[in-house]
Amino acid sequence: MSQEFAGKGDPRKLIELMWGKSRAPRRGPKPKASLEDIVAAAISIADSEGIEAVSTRNVAEAVGISPMSFYTHVPSKAELHDLMLDQVTAESAARPDDWPTMNWRQRMTFIAEDAWHFYLRHPWIVQFQTHRPILGPNTMASYEVALSALEGLGLDEIEMDLSVTALHNYVLGAVRDAARAQTVLEATGMTDDEWWPSIEPFLADVDFSPYPLASHVGRVAGETYGLGDPERAFRFGLERFLDGMAMLIERKKQQHVT
Amino acid sequence: MSQEFAGKGDPRKLIELMWGKSRAPRRGPKPKASLEDIVAAAISIADSEGIEAVSTRNVAEAVGISPMSFYTHVPSKAELHDLMLDQVTAESAARPDDWPTMNWRQRMTFIAEDAWHFYLRHPWIVQFQTHRPILGPNTMASYEVALSALEGLGLDEIEMDLSVTALHNYVLGAVRDAARAQTVLEATGMTDDEWWPSIEPFLADVDFSPYPLASHVGRVAGETYGLGDPERAFRFGLERFLDGMAMLIERKKQQHVT
DNA sequence: TATAACTATTTACACTGTACATTGTTTTCA
């Protein structure tokens, strides 16, 4: 079922693996597979078959080693997860070409949308827990890009960190339902809306009078976008958040003037 | 690792279970355990030992039936998860006493904080995926409460639905890191900040020059709240979102006047 | 050349979800 963050893997070992220290061994046979191979194979399996298919045996087989040889390269499965996360984050570690011409709102919108699509490309990320903050090079680079969206606006360091974190948290929460719907669609070939009519009759004789607002709003929303439109909800909340950010930035600018 | 949303369990069966139809069987022996017992036992195990301890065997043992008897009551483990989710949501299905005296911002703040604490009480919720939207009675009641925070402000049904969804999504994303830190603390007795010094030396000779902003901001933030302060980040983002909501509500009011 | 250092493998164990076949219990109807 789920995630082990137990006190097992030495966090220092993970740091070493992520930053590529502890390499170039002097003796012993040539490794049949590299760490990069293993992490890449795990990501590939997760993308195509889902995170539950990422077993130590499957990963080992994918890179052509025996099941237990996996542990020669990675301390445990928990560390594999962290390595997968940092590795895949490389996709969000670069600024787009027109970055210099964008204002802060365009930049934050870009970052949010980029993260949105990133999570939909790798929906398994949404569903696993790490044991410690990931301090890998790609995670760092991605944080750098996000911070640079807010440079020179008069925000202090704390406000910049909190803004970037809050934006990222929001996307993570909002993408969850989209990722779920997408994964289920891929697995079953059935969208949420296709499934709805088959259970509607069962709800027909439920008494909804205790939920007057919910049934009214739910009905109108249902006529507009069926069981839900995760992307629309995402964009709506993003605009509210950015409006709030604009207020903060404006306030800080006025403080700076006086 | 994670969740099965496969096309297995008949969704109609789940609806029946959640709304308490399909009860009062005419014949056969008295069940040794009720559905309520089973779901309650599963929630209790998840709360105290984590979601990974919620195995069909453990749940069966907790209610005093043999492993396979579990399947007499619940079609599969996926349905158990959905039932757990709706059941536990009963905690957020009531308005506080002073609700009538609160304005919309106080109400939304209450809902966000209530959800925040709810997730920290049941951190396992954050880490599992459902296969379909949960349409249970308690989920419905909780949605009703959230909507009633925005009644009579001039928002249309769609805006109300999107606002409630966005707020909920935000809390879900923001609580993730707090839940992780809490779970790791319980499992290992070590906070994120206690762990940090032990790996700091390993990062000492990493070249951080590619991340100038990140290392500067990270250093100031680190001096202020160590490796991170999830609750502070949550409150910061919440205020920004609510500021944005205030702008929307104000705009709608002015539209209504003209 | 011997040894240390390293990779890879085999075997094993306790655990998971659940398919399938069977037994036991209670109610209903002929």
Add this chain to the structure above:
DNA sequence: TGAAAACAATGTACAGTGTAAATAGTTATA
């Protein structure tokens, strides 16, 4: 009253999981 239907509970079994432990094989260094 007895047979049948409906349901609950169980035992056995299988393919999968993470990983501990012991062992064998390979290479660079002393």
